[in-house]
Amino acid sequence: MIKDLTRPDEPVIGVFLEGKDLKAGRIVNDKVDEYLEVEIDNTAEEEVVLSQVIDAISRLYTPDIAGIGIGVPSLVDVHKGIVYNVEHIPSWRTVHLGELLKVHFKTGIYVNNDANCLAIGEKYYGKGTRCRNMAAIVGGVGLGAGIIMNNRLYSGSNCGAGEFGYIPYKDRNFEYYCTTGYFDVKYGIKPKNLLERARKQDKIALAILEQFGFDFANFIMTVMFSVDPELIVISGPVADFFPYFEESLRKNLNSFPFEKSVEHLKIEVSSNPNIEVLGAAALYFDAQRNN
Secondary structure (H helix, E strand, O other): OOOOOOOOOOOEEEEEEEOOEEEEEEEEOOEEEEEEEEEOOOOOOHHHHHHHHHHHHHOOOOOOOOEEEEEEOOEEEOOOOEEEOOOOOOOOOEEOHHHHHHHHOOOEEEEEEHHHHHHHHHHHHOOOOOOOOEEEEEEOOOEEEEEEEOOEEEOOOOOOOOOHHHOEEOOEEHHHHOOOHHHHHHHOOOHHHHHHHHHOOOHHHHHHHHHHHHHHHHHHHHHHHHHOOOEEEEEOHHHHHHHHHHHHHHHHHOOOOOHHHHHHOEEEEOOOOOHHHHHHHHHHHHHHHHO
């Protein structure tokens, strides 16, 4: 834990929303005291999805809750708590989530995007507790990053900081080449099957992941040019493949023009199984610290 960040003893709720999957936890003294996972109807109308989110939070809420943090896969107006064009929830185009939750829960509501939650989670509870500058890369169907600069979460003016996946790369962008969906699109192999073959040291699977590591290194170099972190933490489904593409990734990183940056950079895989809800809860602590 970060010794220079004082956190109150009051419980906090962290909520992490990914399409039809909602994870939530009641955090007390830096530990997940209660935890739940529920499946919501992400294809339903806006009000229906909202009611299901409220119902899930209600199962953990008590009057002593100091704050509720919620991570959503979308652009977010973090000051007003508005989410825009939420991924995998078609009806959530412009939702005043913070305001609507405030009606039901008489406490502070803190909304941010999913990658930022993971970054602040790693800063408070994970690999980044000793780092001032770091990036948390989230790789699965999409590709993005949360950024910590000088011990503070950096979201940008429109919560768009860290969306490196949309940067053009080759004939597409990084998100196309550096997510697990690429394995199926390019090679016709489902990610789960590729991982199983790699574990058995299948030569074709290992060759695919060697090329993947080369491309992922170029993605990481883009992050390095942009924010020059001392630590990069990889999470999401891509992290499962890291042992099989790490060697080619590090080999390609040697082409980075700033030798000392490569020498000092640490690249690790997220290891806290509750980092999503802890990160959402940490939005509250980060807001209190910044205030």
